[in-house]
Amino acid sequence: MSNSMLTQATLGDFLHWAEDYFVTSEIFYGHGTDNPWDEAVMLAMHVLSLPPDIDSSAMQMQLNSQQEQELRALAERRVVDRIPVPYLTNTAWFAGERYYVNQDVIIPRSPLAELISQHFQPWLGDGQPKRILDMCTGSACIAIYTAKEFPEAEVTGVDISEDALEVAKKNLDLHKSNVKLVQSDLFSNVPVDKYDIIISNPPYVGSQEMAELPPEYNHEPTLALQSGDDGLELTERMLREARNFLNPGGLLIVEVGNSWELLATKYPMLPFIWLEFAHGGDGVFLLHMEDLCLQN
Numbered sequence: 453m454s455n456s457m458l459t460q461a462t463l464g465d466f467l468h469w470a471e472d473y474f475v476t477s478e479i480f481y482g483h484g485t486d487n488p489w490d491e492a493v494m495l496a497m498h499v500l501s502l503p504p505d506i507d508s509s510a511m512q513m514q515l516n517s518q519q520e521q522e523l524r525a526l527a528e529r530r531v532v533d534r535i536p537v538p539y540l541t542n543t544a545w546f547a548g549e550r551y552y553v554n555q556d557v558i559i560p561r562s563p564l565a566e567l568i569s570q571h572f573q574p575w576l577g578d579g580q581p582k583r584i585l586d587m588c589t590g591s592a593c594i595a596i597y598t599a600k601e602f603p604e605a606e607v608t609g610v611d612i613s614e615d616a617l618e619v620a621k622k623n624l625d626l627h628k629s630n631v632k633l634v635q636s637d638l639f640s641n642v643p644v645d646k647y648d649i650i651i652s653n654p655p656y657v658g659s660q661e662m663a664e665l666p667p668e669y670n671h672e673p674t675l676a677l678q679s680g681d682d683g684l685e686l687t688e689r690m691l692r693e694a695r696n697f698l699n700p701g702g703l704l705i706v707e708v709g710n711s712w713e714l715l716a717t718k719y720p721m722l723p724f725i726w727l728e729f730a731h732g733g734d735g736v737f738l739l740h741m742e743d744l745c746l747q748n
């Protein structure tokens with residue numbers, strides 16, 4: 453597939469062309485894939501409506517000129533405008549499931565999926581959570597997946613952004629999920645119910661780190677990434693407020709990414725348990741409800 457339009461290009465031609473194009477560009481990977489080939493495959497899956505499990509025979513598939521043009525245009529937007537593929541396709545994957553995304557939510561990539569798949573073990577023990585809160589729900593991927601894994605539990609997703617909640621609603625429909633959505637600035641509008649688990653991937657980027665992020669991140673909402681100057685504003689509020697919303701023995705699980713060292717330094721009296729993930733990701737802490745009174 454040269455730069456001039458071919459009438460008989462195959463899917464394989466496009467994938468190899470796009471891979472070369474991406475390799476020679478400066479694009480940053482980190483929004484669902486970690487290599488140029490997978491980026492090209494994601495674009496092709498979208499334009500050609502292919503299932504995720506295509507085999508190598510699909511490489512011979514002939515593209516018509518409209519498909520080829522569309523694929524080239526998307527690849528160009530990826531390179532020139534540095535738009536992450538999930539925003540070009542309105543599709544992201546979380547825990548093996550498809551989610552609708554647009555630029556009102558971040559692209560799902562939280563390591564919390566692994567913890568949910570393991571049913572919060574060993575921390576949850578034999579307990580059967582009745583109520584789970586996903587604070588800062590965005591696309592609602594965490595809330596929806598948690599509700600699938602715990603069908604007996606009532607799961608609530610909270611976000612301050614009306615636009616993000618519109619995306620969350622779309623995903624609830626897509627997954628036929630009964631997650632409840634609440635628009636709220638953290639806990640301010642959350643009914644004082646007691647939860648067994650509060651899970652959260654809040655914004656946690658500081659202003660300096662924000663300024664240094666690759667251009668791909670500029671397409672994500674700043675509200676979803678930045679949290680005050682040091683990245684910890686929301687997390688510190690959660691540490692102060694979560695206790696009132698947790699049952700005795702309840703768990704607070706929060707992702708803080710690179711801000712974890714600063715958090716640990718600021719709260720030396722809190723017995724943070726820093727979780728480890730087989731599939732990568734760090735900076736996720738777990739605290740028990742009883743620990744939260746130790747911060748003052």
Ligand SMILES: C[S@@+](CC[C@H](N)C(=O)[O-])C[C@H]1O[C@@H](n2cnc3c(N)ncnc32)[C@H](O)[C@@H]1O
Nearest residue numbers: 560588589590611612613637638653654655676
């Ligand atoms: C990092 S995104 C996480 C989205 C989703 N949970 C995920 O893991 O993909 C953080 C979310 O927090 C929301 N948010 C920001 N400030 C908030 C606040 N004060 N109260 C509630 N939600 C807030 C943003 O709108 C954004 O959707």
